[in-house]
Amino acid sequence: MRFSQLYAPTLRENPADAEIPSQALLQRAGFIRKIAAGIYTYLPLARRTLLKIENIVREEMNKIGAQEILMPIVQPAELWQKSGRWDDYGPEMMKLKDRHNRDFTLGPTHEELVTELVKNELTSYKQLPLSLYQIANKYRDEIRPRFGVLRAREFIMKDAYSFHDSWESLDETYLKFKEAYSKIMERVGLRYTIIEASSGAIGGSESHEFVAFANSGESNILYCDCGYAGSDERVPYKGEYPKYDEDEKQMELVYTPNVRTVEQVAEFLNVEVRRIVKSLIFKGREGYVMALVPGDKELNFEKLKSYLNDQSLQMALPDEILNDFGVPIGFLGPIGLNNVRIVADYGVKYMKNFVVGGMKKDYHYINVNHGRDFEVKEWTDLIVVQPGDPCPVCGKPLKGEKGIELGHIFKLGTKYSETMDVKYMDKDGKLKPFIMGCYGWGISRTLGAVVEQLHDENGIIWPISVAPFEVVITVVGKDKEKQFAEKLYNYLLQNKVDVLIDDREVSPGVKFKDADLIGFPVRITIGRSFKNGLVEIKKRTGELFNVEANEEKIFGKLGELLK
RNA sequence: CGGGGCGUAGCGCAGUCGGCUAGCGCGCCUGUCUUGGGAACAGGAGGCCGCUGGUUCAAGUCCAGUCGCCCCGACCA
Known part of the structure; x- marks a missing residue:
C-alpha cells in the first residue's frame, strides 16, 4: 500500500470530544470517525487491525473445534418474549417495528437465536458437544455511551455458544474456551487477568471475565499475590465488622435540617460515619426493596441484584420516592416503612445505637437498634470490597487496578434450553434440555484496549500481531x-x-x-x-x-x- | 431520565452587551522554493453561524421551541 493513496486522514490536534487516550488517538491517527454517540466508522487502518484481531480470535476458535456461522442482527421480538428477556434486558435493546408493526430488536446478543437455530435439528446426544460462533455487530443502547470504542452502542463481538449432554462435557469445553481466550490476550499483546465474575443478565452459574489492565477501564479489579483476582462487583467481603459493646440507648427522632449525605449527617450529629446506616431504595420486578449498609461502606448493586435474583432492579428515582413515600432522598430509613422488603448487609447486624433517616423531611433517628426498632429478616453481603480489604482466599490485603472487560465466558446450564423448550434425545430415549455455555469477546473493544495500554505521547504503539x-x-x-x-x-x-x-x-x-x-x-x-x-x-x-x-x-x- | 455545557469552514477555536462585507490557526487547491521531526512565501477555494419559529428597521448575537453532541448525576465514581 502507498501512503499517498491510503485514506488515513490524520489530525494535528486532539478532537474536542475525546476523553481518553484511545479515543483521541484513534480519531487523530485516522482510524475511526464518530457518526453518532457511541457509533463509529472504521477507516482502512482500523479495519486492517480489526481484521487481524478477528483472525486471531477466529484461529483460536477454530483450533478448539468451534464452527463459524453468521446470524442475523435483526431479531423478532417473539424469541425474546419466550426467553423472558424482552422486558429483562429492557431499555438497553434497540427496538424497531417493521411495516406490519411487528416488534424487532437489533440483537444485543444471540442466545435466543442460536437456541432457536438448533431447536429442531440438534436432536440427538450423538451430535453433542457442539460449539458455534460468529463475529458480528451487536447493539446495546447504553444509557451513556462513552470512551470511544470501549463503550459503544454498536460494536463488533465474537460470540460463541456450546451445547452439551452433561456438565462434565460443558466443563471440558469451558476450559478449552478459557485457554483459547488466554491465548488471544497473549497474541494481541495485552497485559490481562482472569477474574471470577457475576453472570449479570445472561444468567447461569460459573463465569469468568478476561480483563485487560488500563487506567481508563470501567471494571475495578481486585487481586492478590496468592493468585486470586476478582471484580469488585463480586468479591465477597471478608473483613472484620466492628463490634460495639454497649447498651441499647433510647431511640430519638432529631431535627437535622438539610442534612442529607452520610458525611453531612456524621458531621451534624458528631458521630462516626460507620455509626450511620445507609438506606437505599430500589425498584424491581416485585416492587420496592430497601437495602441497608453501614455508612462507611459502599452498596454493591451487583450483589444486591444477584441476591434478589432480579436483573431489572434499578435505583428508585428521587421523584418516585417522594411520591410513594412522601420523603425526599436523604431522609430514608427502615423505621415505619411498611410493606417494603428490607435486605441488610451483615455489617449492620453488629451495629448498635446507629443513625437512620427519619422517613420525614429534615429528621433522622438516633440510637436505633435493629430487632428492637425495626425488623430485618434478610441478611447478606452487600458491600463493595476495596483495595486493602482482605483477600477472600488468603486474607492478605487486596490490591486494586482498573481494567477493560474483553472476554466473558459463562456456564449457562439449562436456562435457555428450558425457557425456550429446546431438547435433545439422550441415550436412554428421554428428552432432555441442553446444557449450554456461552462465550463473548469484544473485537472492537480490543482495538481500543490495545491503544489504551500501548501508547506514548507521540501516538499508538501497535504490537506486530495487530498493527495495521x-x-x-x-x-x-x-x-x-x-x-x-x-x-x-x-x-x-x-x-x-x-x-x-x-x-x-x-x-x-x-x-x-x-x-x-x-x-x-x-x-x-x-x-x-x-x-x-x-x-x-x-x-x-x-x-x-x-x-x-x-x-x-x-x-x-x-x-x-x-x- | 434529571442537572449543566456546547453546536460558527474538514479540524481546533474567536466573534454572541443587537449594527457594517463573519474572522483566526491548522488542513485543502495552484505556483515558487524547500526536504531528518507537523518548512517558507504568494495567490485561491471553502459558511443556510445545528434546525424551526418569534421580537426588531436590523439577529451568528435576544426569546421560545426542537434536534444533536459532551460532561455530571441517586449516600452509586
Missing part, C-alpha cells in the same frame, strides 16, 4: 533515495512483508510524526545515511539499527525484528 501495517518505509530524500525505496518496497511486497511506503510529497517532519502517531511497529527510513550506503531501521518502541542499503540485508533484519 507491520513496516513503513519513510522516504526522505530525492531521486536516488526514492528509487531505492521503490525497489525495496517491491522486494518486500514480493516477500510477503506487510509494508506501507510513505511516498507522499510532504516534509520529513510530517512523515515522522504520522508514522509515530499511527504507530507502525517498524520504520525504515531512507534518508541522509543513504549516501553512505545505509538505511535506518527503527522500532516504534525505540531500538535503532543502521543496516546496509541492500534489500536482502534489510529483509533479513526485518525477519529478526518481526518475529
Whole structure:
C-alpha cells in the first residue's frame, strides 16, 4: 500500500470530544470517525487491525473445534418474549417495528437465536458437544455511551455458544474456551487477568471475565499475590465488622435540617460515619426493596441484584420516592416503612445505637437498634470490597487496578434450553434440555484496549500481531533515495512483508510524526545515511539499527525484528 | 431520565452587551522554493453561524421551541 493513496486522514490536534487516550488517538491517527454517540466508522487502518484481531480470535476458535456461522442482527421480538428477556434486558435493546408493526430488536446478543437455530435439528446426544460462533455487530443502547470504542452502542463481538449432554462435557469445553481466550490476550499483546465474575443478565452459574489492565477501564479489579483476582462487583467481603459493646440507648427522632449525605449527617450529629446506616431504595420486578449498609461502606448493586435474583432492579428515582413515600432522598430509613422488603448487609447486624433517616423531611433517628426498632429478616453481603480489604482466599490485603472487560465466558446450564423448550434425545430415549455455555469477546473493544495500554505521547504503539501495517518505509530524500525505496518496497511486497511506503510529497517532519502517531511497529527510513550506503531501521518502541542499503540485508533484519 | 455545557469552514477555536462585507490557526487547491521531526512565501477555494419559529428597521448575537453532541448525576465514581 502507498501512503499517498491510503485514506488515513490524520489530525494535528486532539478532537474536542475525546476523553481518553484511545479515543483521541484513534480519531487523530485516522482510524475511526464518530457518526453518532457511541457509533463509529472504521477507516482502512482500523479495519486492517480489526481484521487481524478477528483472525486471531477466529484461529483460536477454530483450533478448539468451534464452527463459524453468521446470524442475523435483526431479531423478532417473539424469541425474546419466550426467553423472558424482552422486558429483562429492557431499555438497553434497540427496538424497531417493521411495516406490519411487528416488534424487532437489533440483537444485543444471540442466545435466543442460536437456541432457536438448533431447536429442531440438534436432536440427538450423538451430535453433542457442539460449539458455534460468529463475529458480528451487536447493539446495546447504553444509557451513556462513552470512551470511544470501549463503550459503544454498536460494536463488533465474537460470540460463541456450546451445547452439551452433561456438565462434565460443558466443563471440558469451558476450559478449552478459557485457554483459547488466554491465548488471544497473549497474541494481541495485552497485559490481562482472569477474574471470577457475576453472570449479570445472561444468567447461569460459573463465569469468568478476561480483563485487560488500563487506567481508563470501567471494571475495578481486585487481586492478590496468592493468585486470586476478582471484580469488585463480586468479591465477597471478608473483613472484620466492628463490634460495639454497649447498651441499647433510647431511640430519638432529631431535627437535622438539610442534612442529607452520610458525611453531612456524621458531621451534624458528631458521630462516626460507620455509626450511620445507609438506606437505599430500589425498584424491581416485585416492587420496592430497601437495602441497608453501614455508612462507611459502599452498596454493591451487583450483589444486591444477584441476591434478589432480579436483573431489572434499578435505583428508585428521587421523584418516585417522594411520591410513594412522601420523603425526599436523604431522609430514608427502615423505621415505619411498611410493606417494603428490607435486605441488610451483615455489617449492620453488629451495629448498635446507629443513625437512620427519619422517613420525614429534615429528621433522622438516633440510637436505633435493629430487632428492637425495626425488623430485618434478610441478611447478606452487600458491600463493595476495596483495595486493602482482605483477600477472600488468603486474607492478605487486596490490591486494586482498573481494567477493560474483553472476554466473558459463562456456564449457562439449562436456562435457555428450558425457557425456550429446546431438547435433545439422550441415550436412554428421554428428552432432555441442553446444557449450554456461552462465550463473548469484544473485537472492537480490543482495538481500543490495545491503544489504551500501548501508547506514548507521540501516538499508538501497535504490537506486530495487530498493527495495521507491520513496516513503513519513510522516504526522505530525492531521486536516488526514492528509487531505492521503490525497489525495496517491491522486494518486500514480493516477500510477503506487510509494508506501507510513505511516498507522499510532504516534509520529513510530517512523515515522522504520522508514522509515530499511527504507530507502525517498524520504520525504515531512507534518508541522509543513504549516501553512505545505509538505511535506518527503527522500532516504534525505540531500538535503532543502521543496516546496509541492500534489500536482502534489510529483509533479513526485518525477519529478526518481526518475529 | 434529571442537572449543566456546547453546536460558527474538514479540524481546533474567536466573534454572541443587537449594527457594517463573519474572522483566526491548522488542513485543502495552484505556483515558487524547500526536504531528518507537523518548512517558507504568494495567490485561491471553502459558511443556510445545528434546525424551526418569534421580537426588531436590523439577529451568528435576544426569546421560545426542537434536534444533536459532551460532561455530571441517586449516600452509586
